[in-house]
Amino acid sequence: MDLKPTERWMAIAGVAVLSVIAVAGFAIAIYAAWLFHDMPDAGELQDYRPPTATRVYAWDGTLIGEYSKERRIFVPYDQIPPQLAQAFMAAEDRNFFRHSGVDVGGFSRAMLKNVGNAARGRRLEGGSTITQQVAKNVLLTSDATVGRKFKEAILAHRLEQSLDKQQILELYLNEIWLGYRSFGVGAAAYNYFGKALPDLTLAESAYLAALPKGPDNYHPVRNKAKALARRNWILGQMAELGWVSQADAAKAMAEDLVVQAAPKRAAYRDADYFVEEVRQRGVATLGPRLSEGGYYMRTTLDPRLQTAARVALMDGLEHYDRRHGWRGAWGHVTPDAQDWEKAARAKSPPAERTNWRAALVLSADGRVRLIRGEGEGSLAGEDVSWARAGKGLKAGDLVFVERAATTGAYRLRQVPSVNGALVAIEPYSGRVVALVGGYSFSLSNFNRATQAMRQPGSAFKPFVYAAALENGYTPASVIVDSAITLKGANGEDWSPENYHKEFYGAQPLRKGLEQSINAMTVRLAQGVGMKKIVEFSKRTGVVRDMQPVLAMALGAGETTPFKLTSAYAPFVNGGRRIEPHLIELV
Structure with missing residues (x-):
């Protein structure tokens, strides 16, 4: 049957349209398959906990430091003040408890507003709900693409099916970046205002809610005027929604914005060497979990003694340096x-x-x-x-x-050219109550208390005398203090001298220890035998290894102040060796 030209062209056009629709549908299917082939599982968030800081405390509860991959203090939903949660909802998603993941009305308003933003060259708004922001922050990237927005919307809907509203809001408030080295509202409250969440004022809560739009845009110092304007707008929104009274909102708007000069890891800063030593020991045990597992660490530190130790070491080094002149x-x-x-x-x-x-x-x-x-x-x-x-x-x-x-x-x-270290250990328990690894941690974080191998000198002599007592000598045993010349390993003569350049003849063993007499100590080491002294020294932990040569009896070996201090503990506690420790509880 012959078709009229008009009908023929209509048939061709119909086939073409159907073909285009089919191709478009096929292309959309391919795009969707490509887009969603690696879609994350929203159910994973049921057990998700963001990386949180490990906080380190002295024995009396003083916060002395924290270790964090992301500086975050996780706060459960039931411990988040309602006014803080309301401030964030007023700023970001006023319909949070009424939508199912995507706020169609809010999205439409954002798109209409973006027409004006695009014309003015301003940043476009996404119209994302809090649920969508959780999906983006935890499961997706921040790429500004249509594909990411599609994924975000779908994941938001799935999140609403997997978690309740309180869980989603808890994730949001603990995950979000708020500037000032702060992830989540717990860290932000501490870093900006030095407060725990329950202590925040209404104005401070509203300011934190201003930050998700861009912490640098509303920096409390560099952009204070914009920060105040954004904070006050949020307070106005809270009053409009009936979450606070107009009078309370007006009072909060009148408050100044005052923050800490800089984020603080901890108010107590006299224990930097100690905190770093704890970190290294924690990493050896916990690995990367230390900086993201949110652990509570109680240490052995006594803040009162630690402060006294730091002041004493710094003052002592400065006085010593001053006596040696202006450089x-x-x-x-x-x-x-x-x-x-x-x-x-x-x-x-x-x-x-x-x-x-x-x-x-x-x-x-x-x-x-x-x-x-x-x-x-x-x-x-x-x-x-x-x-x-x-x-x-x-x-x-x-x-x-x-x-x-x-x-x-x-x-x-002037900064001293010499350095030093100080360690204080409780001899009965091994608790390290104070540790200072140098003049200034800010100038050098090398810990001279635990890392620096130094000759102990006369501080080693008690181990020589202790080894002698263990091998048949008594405090009354007589040792001759007289000149002695020995042949060194290099063939040269070695003649140890006493401090006062004189010798005292036959003396009881106790006198040699009291007066720290060099020649007498060397003769005693000859009598006991250096192999026995080396073995005894290893058992006390003062050295790991030592050559059995007589010069070692006068402290020519090497050890650390930390090992030397812990090795002295048995002299006090009745002969029981202790293992010094810095961490009591994790």
């Missing part, structure tokens, strides 16, 4: 240089010395100018004399100074 300025610029402050900021004082300031010397008689416009002043007369006796001062020198509390003059300071 000169740590930097120099031309006296009339306009950019001298840039050079002065290049070197930082020890973080533990918060009152030290970098300063420019204006004249050799001790006039100085402080950085950051903190004024001018004069060095104390005794410090000017001290400097002149050393390398001296001249205009253009860059130095550290500290203002004296009583006179108002400035004291000249």
